[in-house]
Amino acid sequence: MSDTALFQINTGATEPIYRQLIEQARRLVAAGQLKAGQEIPSVRELSAALAVHPMTISKAYSQLEAEGLFERRRGLSMVVAAQHGQAQSPATRAELLRPTLARAAAEAHQLGLPPAQALALFEQILAESQP
Amino acid sequence: MSDTALFQINTGATEPIYRQLIEQARRLVAAGQLKAGQEIPSVRELSAALAVHPMTISKAYSQLEAEGLFERRRGLSMVVAAQHGQAQSPATRAELLRPTLARAAAEAHQLGLPPAQALALFEQILAESQP
Amino acid sequence: MSDTALFQINTGATEPIYRQLIEQARRLVAAGQLKAGQEIPSVRELSAALAVHPMTISKAYSQLEAEGLFERRRGLSMVVAAQHGQAQSPATRAELLRPTLARAAAEAHQLGLPPAQALALFEQILAESQP
Amino acid sequence: MSDTALFQINTGATEPIYRQLIEQARRLVAAGQLKAGQEIPSVRELSAALAVHPMTISKAYSQLEAEGLFERRRGLSMVVAAQHGQAQSPATRAELLRPTLARAAAEAHQLGLPPAQALALFEQILAESQP
DNA sequence: GTGGTCTAGACCACT
DNA sequence: GTGGTCTAGACCACC
Structure with missing residues (x-):
C-alpha cells in the first residue's frame, strides 16, 4: 500500500x-x-x-x-519514473512557484497595494501555514 | 468613451x-x-x-x-454602483489578495521550499513587474 | 395643463x-x-x-x-379619441383584469396553494390597497 | 430521466x-x-x-x-440543493404569490372595479383552471 | 452521459 | 447609441 x-x-x-x-x-x-x-x-x-x-x-x-x-x-x-522523476534543485523548484507568485503580483498591482504590503502579507501567510 | x-x-x-x-x-x-x-x-x-x-x-x-x-x-x-462600488481601505484590499497568496504558500510548502526562499522570489517578481 | x-x-x-x-x-x-x-x-x-x-x-x-x-x-x-376612447362597461373592464388574475391563478397552482387561500390573500391585499 | x-x-x-x-x-x-x-x-x-x-x-x-x-x-x-431547496410553509408560499396579486389589485383600482367584483372574477378564474 | 465556454449573428427593447 | 435575448453550432472538461 x-x-x-x-x-x-x-x-x-x-x-x-x-x-x-x-x-x-x-x-x-x-x-x-x-x-x-x-x-x-x-x-x-x-x-x-x-x-x-x-x-x-x-x-x-x-x-x-x-x-x-x-x-x-x-x-x-x-x-x-527513473528518468524524469528526479528531485530537482531548489532553484528549479522555485521556478515551479513562479506562475502563482506572478499572478499574485499582478493582482497586487491592480489592487493598488504597494509591494511592501503584499510582501508583508505573504510573510504572514507563510508563517501561519508553516507549522 | x-x-x-x-x-x-x-x-x-x-x-x-x-x-x-x-x-x-x-x-x-x-x-x-x-x-x-x-x-x-x-x-x-x-x-x-x-x-x-x-x-x-x-x-x-x-x-x-x-x-x-x-x-x-x-x-x-x-x-x-454608488453603494457597493466604493474604494476599499488598504486592509480590505489586502484581503482580496489573500487567496492567491495562500495558494502560493501551499505550493511552496509542497515544493519543500523554505519560506525565506519563497519570500525572496516574490520580492524579485514584484520588483520586475513594478516599472 | x-x-x-x-x-x-x-x-x-x-x-x-x-x-x-x-x-x-x-x-x-x-x-x-x-x-x-x-x-x-x-x-x-x-x-x-x-x-x-x-x-x-x-x-x-x-x-x-x-x-x-x-x-x-x-x-x-x-x-x-372620441371613437375608441369611451368608458367601458364594468364587464368589459373586468376583462382587462383577467390576464393578470389568470397568471396569479397559475402561480397559485404551482405553489400548491388551495384556491381558498389564494382568494383570501387577494381579499386582504385589495382591502389594504383600497383606502 | x-x-x-x-x-x-x-x-x-x-x-x-x-x-x-x-x-x-x-x-x-x-x-x-x-x-x-x-x-x-x-x-x-x-x-x-x-x-x-x-x-x-x-x-x-x-x-x-x-x-x-x-x-x-x-x-x-x-x-x-439540500439547504435552500426545502419546501416552504403555506404562509411562506403565499408570500411568493403576493407580488402578482398586488399588481392585480392596483390594476383593478385603476380600472375602477370594486373589490368585490375583482374578487369574484378571481374566484371564477381559479375554478376554471382547477381541474 | 453531464454542464461550461465561446463565437457568429439576428432581432428586440430602451433612451 | 445602449444592453438583453435567443438560436445555431463548435469545442472543452468532467465523470
Whole structure:
C-alpha cells in the first residue's frame, strides 16, 4: 500500500480535480517527497481515499505517464519514473512557484497595494501555514 | 468613451474570459481605479478592444450587476454602483489578495521550499513587474 | 395643463416604461377617468413630471395613437379619441383584469396553494390597497 | 430521466424564457414538488422537451445555482440543493404569490372595479383552471 | 452521459 | 447609441 495522504483535493475549487492531482504530483516529485522507483497509490486506493471517481484518478495518472513522470508496469501499480522523476534543485523548484507568485503580483498591482504590503502579507501567510 | 485599457485578458489561461473580467473589475473598484458613478466601457467597445464576443463581455457585466457592483441604466451605459462600488481601505484590499497568496504558500510548502526562499522570489517578481 | 398625476411609473420594474404608460392609459380610459376629448399631458410635461426621457413618452403616445385611443391635433396637445376612447362597461373592464388574475391563478397552482387561500390573500391585499 | 413535464414555457409572453424557468423552479421547490436532493432534468433533456436552445436552459440553471437553489455535481446532473431547496410553509408560499396579486389589485383600482367584483372574477378564474 | 465556454449573428427593447 | 435575448453550432472538461 502507498501513502494516499500525500494527495489532497479541494472539490469546491473551480480547478478540475484531475489537474489538482497532476500539479500536486509534479511538486511532490520535484521536492523529492515522491522518489524515483517509488510506488504511487493505485487508482482504486486513491479513488476510495479521496471519494473521487476512478476515471478522474486514471486521467491524471495517464497524463503524468504521458509526460514521463510516472511509469506503468504491466499488472503492477505505477511507479515514479527513473528518468524524469528526479528531485530537482531548489532553484528549479522555485521556478515551479513562479506562475502563482506572478499572478499574485499582478493582482497586487491592480489592487493598488504597494509591494511592501503584499510582501508583508505573504510573510504572514507563510508563517501561519508553516507549522 | 470609457477607458477600455483598464481591462486586459489572457486568452491562453484556463480561467474563462468572463471570470477574468469579473475579478479584474472587483479589484479595480476596490482600488478606486473605477469610481462610484463612473461609466464603464460599453459592451461593444470592450468587445472590440479585446477582440472578444460581445456576449462574453455581457455575461461578465450581468454578473457584476447581480452582485451590486455595477448598475444598469436603461438604454445607457452601465456605471459603477454608488453603494457597493466604493474604494476599499488598504486592509480590505489586502484581503482580496489573500487567496492567491495562500495558494502560493501551499505550493511552496509542497515544493519543500523554505519560506525565506519563497519570500525572496516574490520580492524579485514584484520588483520586475513594478516599472 | 393636464393632470400628470394620473400616470405613475416604476423605474425599478422589469416592465418597460413605455409599456407601463400604455397599459395605464388603456385602463384609465376604460374606467372613464380619461374621457373622450379630454387633453392628455404633453410629452414635455409628462417627461418632466416622471423624470423620463421625452422619447419614451412619445413612443407610448404614438402607439396609443396607432391603436386609436389617442388623437393627435396639429399643433395642439393630444386628446382622448372620441371613437375608441369611451368608458367601458364594468364587464368589459373586468376583462382587462383577467390576464393578470389568470397568471396569479397559475402561480397559485404551482405553489400548491388551495384556491381558498389564494382568494383570501387577494381579499386582504385589495382591502389594504383600497383606502 | 427526470420529469420534464414540470416545466412549461410560454413563448408568446414578453417575459424571457430563462426567467420563466427560474420563477417556476422557485415555486416548484417552495411547493415541495421538487425535493431537496432530487435530480432536475438535464439541460439537453429540457432543451429537447421545450424546443428551446440549450444555452437558454443553461442560463436559468446557472442563475438558480448562483442563488443556492440548485447544486452542480461535476459531470453529473444538477440536483435541488439540500439547504435552500426545502419546501416552504403555506404562509411562506403565499408570500411568493403576493407580488402578482398586488399588481392585480392596483390594476383593478385603476380600472375602477370594486373589490368585490375583482374578487369574484378571481374566484371564477381559479375554478376554471382547477381541474 | 453531464454542464461550461465561446463565437457568429439576428432581432428586440430602451433612451 | 445602449444592453438583453435567443438560436445555431463548435469545442472543452468532467465523470
